[in-house]
Amino acid sequence: MKKSVLTTDWLFLKETIGLMDRKGLGKIGENVKSSSFDLDASARTETGVIVMSMFFVGLLIVAFTTNPVPSGTQAGERAPIFSGEAYDGTSWNSFEFADLLDTSWTWNSTEDSPWIAVEFLDTDCGFCKSSAQEVGQWSEMYTSPQWPGPDVIFIAVAVEFVSESSRAEIVEFRSQYENNFRYVDDLDISIADDWDVAATPTYFLVQPDGIVAWNSGQGSDTLGWDAKEEQSISLNGFDDGRVQLNEAIEQLTRLHEGE
Amino acid sequence: MNEYAVLSIHGIVIVYGLLLMTPVAPQINILKSRYPSTLTKRGQLTAGLAFVCFGGFTVSAHTLWMHNKLSEGASVCSGNSLLNCDGLIGNIAYNTDPLLGQPWGLIGMAAFTALMWLTLTIGKEPLSPQTPLFIRMGLGATIAGLPVIALLVSYEIKEGLICPFCTTAHIANIIALVGFFLLLKLQESDEWAPDIKKTSSRR
Numbered sequence: 001m002k003k004s005v006l007t008t009d010w011l012f013l014k015e016t017i018g019l020m021d022r023k024g025l026g027k028i029g030e031n032v033k034s035s036s037f038d039l040d041a042s043a044r045t046e047t048g049v050i051v052m053s054m055f056f057v058g059l060l061i062v063a064f065t066t067n068p069v070p071s072g073t074q075a076g077e078r079a080p081i082f083s084g085e086a087y088d089g090t091s092w093n094s095f096e097f098a099d100l101l102d103t104s105w106t107w108n109s110t111e112d113s114p115w116i117a118v119e120f121l122d123t124d125c126g127f128c129k130s131s132a133q134e135v136g137q138w139s140e141m142y143t144s145p146q147w148p149g150p151d152v153i154f155i156a157v158a159v160e161f162v163s164e165s166s167r168a169e170i171v172e173f174r175s176q177y178e179n180n181f182r183y184v185d186d187l188d189i190s191i192a193d194d195w196d197v198a199a200t201p202t203y204f205l206v207q208p209d210g211i212v213a214w215n216s217g218q219g220s221d222t223l224g225w226d227a228k229e230e231q232s233i234s235l236n237g238f239d240d241g242r243v244q245l246n247e248a249i250e251q252l253t254r255l256h257e258g259e
Numbered sequence: 260m261n262e263y264a265v266l267s268i269h270g271i272v273i274v275y276g277l278l279l280m281t282p283v284a285p286q287i288n289i290l291k292s293r294y295p296s297t298l299t300k301r302g303q304l305t306a307g308l309a310f311v312c313f314g315g316f317t318v319s320a321h322t323l324w325m326h327n328k329l330s331e332g333a334s335v336c337s338g339n340s341l342l343n344c345d346g347l348i349g350n351i352a353y354n355t356d357p358l359l360g361q362p363w364g365l366i367g368m369a370a371f372t373a374l375m376w377l378t379l380t381i382g383k384e385p386l387s388p389q390t391p392l393f394i395r396m397g398l399g400a401t402i403a404g405l406p407v408i409a410l411l412v413s414y415e416i417k418e419g420l421i422c423p424f425c426t427t428a429h430i431a432n433i434i435a436l437v438g439f440f441l442l443l444k445l446q447e448s449d450e451w452a453p454d455i456k457k458t459s460s461r462r
Contacts, residue, residue: 043383047376054313055372058320066327071351078330080351103332194352209332 069211073195073204075225075232079118079212080194086155086182087171095184098210100153105208107228107256113208114151115253117142117245120192122200123173124162131201132177138246139181149253150208154181159192161200203245205252214248224252262336262344266423269318273431276310279303280438296382300450301442305382308397308438312375315431319367322424326354326362336424347422353414356407363411367428374400374435381442385452394442401436408432 071078079097086095102113119135121128139154141147156179158170165187174183186192195204197217205214205224213225214235221243224235235251237243278287284303296302322344325335329349336344348354348364356366377397381390408429415421445451 044380047379047383050379051372051376054316054375055368058316058368062320062324062327066324067331068327069330069332071330071354078332081349101332103334 073197073212073215074218075212075215075223076230077212079204079206079210080191081210082157082184082191082194084184084186084191086184087167087174088182089174089180092167092185095182097155100155101210102208103210109208112150114143114153115208115213115249116206117152117154117249118195118204118206119154119156119245120159120186120195120197120200120202121156121173122159122161123165123169125200128201129173129177132173132179135245136177136179136181138249139179141246142249149250149257152205152249152253154179156181156183157186157191157195158183159189159197159200160187161189161192203248205245205248213252214243214245216243216245216248224248226255227252228256263423265321266318266427269314269321269424269427272317273311273314273427273434276307276312276314276438277434279307279310280434280441299453301385301445301452302382304438304442304445305378308378308435308442309375309382311431311434311438312371312378315428315435316368316371316375318424318427318431319364319371321364322348322422322428323362323364323368325424326364336422341419341421342423343420344422344424346418346420347414347425350414350418353411353418363425366407370400370404371428371431391443391446394439394446397439398436398443401432401439404432404436 069076069078071080073079081096081098083094083096083098085092100114100116102109102111105111105113117139121132135154135156139152142149142152142154156174158165158173167185167187170183170185184191195202199217201216203214203216204212207213207225207227211225211227213227214223215221222235222237224233224243225231226233233255235243235248238247275287278284279297280303284307285298288297288303288306290297290306294302294306297306325344325348328335329345334345336342336348337346355362359366374397377393377400381393381397384390411425411429415425
């Protein structure tokens with residue numbers, strides 16, 4: 001019974017190959033014949049099984065021993081590291097964003113590592129000017145002893161979007177609005193490119209471990225990142241429904257307080 | 260375990276594969292009792308290539324692991340200001356390929372898996388009509404890897420850093436290129452399969 005089935009199959013295949021030849025598809029017919037009866041094909045399949053097993057075992061080992069976090073500037077992603085020259089009120093010094101991070105930080109850490117607020121601004125941008133004083137006040141408020149939450153370090157990244165700017169303008173802007181935090185020179189817009197910043201002012205709140213907790217330039221500025229639950233959450237805009245930097249700080253850094 | 264101790268394991272596999280492709284192969288061949296075909300020049304070349312591809316695969320898998328670990332915020336290889344993987348594998352401007360957006364480690368794993376398949380298939384069916392094509396495919400794939408290596412080296416130069424794990428994978432690709440070239444030369448000569456009668460290619 002088995003033999004007759006095989007014979008029928010072979011006759012059917014022969015017919016198919018013959019038909020292909022007659023239709024001018026001789027090459028394809030040959031390949032069908034080759035793959036059915038050429039035992040080299042079994043060596044290839046066997047080798048294929050071996051190497052694919054090797055590939056997937058490799059992938060599985062990597063998958064089971066790591067828990068990757070995507071890089072980017074959306075809430076829940078790992079913020080790009082940057083370095084440059086920063087003005088601290090007296091001189092321009094080298095600045096490393098990575099130095100501010102505490103990579104071992106978790107929500108349950110007993111250590112009170114500071115969060116980081118990053119503002120991208122242009123010294124010629126009207127909105128940046130109108131908010132500069134307020135941002136300066138927040139930078140003092142969120143490091144003061146009266147603030148019950150973790151400290152928030154403010155960093156301004158000065159870009160050149162609107163018109164030509166210079167370090168002298170950055171120094172003048174900082175002093176005019178009495179900001180006491182560091183201003184990083186990004187006049188070549190390299191940091192802004194890495195952070196996908198297309199307009200100013202754009203604000204980010206970054207967790208101590210470098211994960212973006214809030215991005216004002218994201219599709220919805222009400223979207224924050226819950227570090228404890230590791231999921232997105234919706235924030236409230238206290239006045240007009242739009243979430244401001246100070247509102248994001250107050251909600252996210254003290255999210256699970258009292259639980 | 261120190262990262263360079265782990266790197267040396269990948270390196271030993273690759274170096275052993277390289278040695279199997281050289282005239283010292285008969286002295287160091289540990290496979291000859293199990294695989295008599297490795298007593299031939301063809302067998303030594305394909306076995307050497309298989310070791311090189313496997314070493315390239317494992318070191319690529321290791322860089323993918325580092326890529327993921329760095330995204331978690333860990334530091335995996337940044338002990339030296341020059342030999343530093345973190346600054347390159349952890350740099351989002353460079354750590355994925357510009358076309359597919361996939362980590363370079365994953366690209367390396369896929370590439371060395373494909374090369375491994377070609378190598379093992381050539382070794383198993385040396386007289387198949389497709390063997391010359393497979394050898395040329397291997398040669399072409401490793402040559403195609405050269406511009407990719409050049410791009411990654413340009414990143415290293417730009418950052419003033421050397422990623423030892425990435426460099427090991429690059430070296431494995433270059434050795435594999437030489438191996439496929441030697442296979443091609445051998446396949447075009449009369450020494451390709453003196454141990455196998457033509458008829459035995461069809462079982």
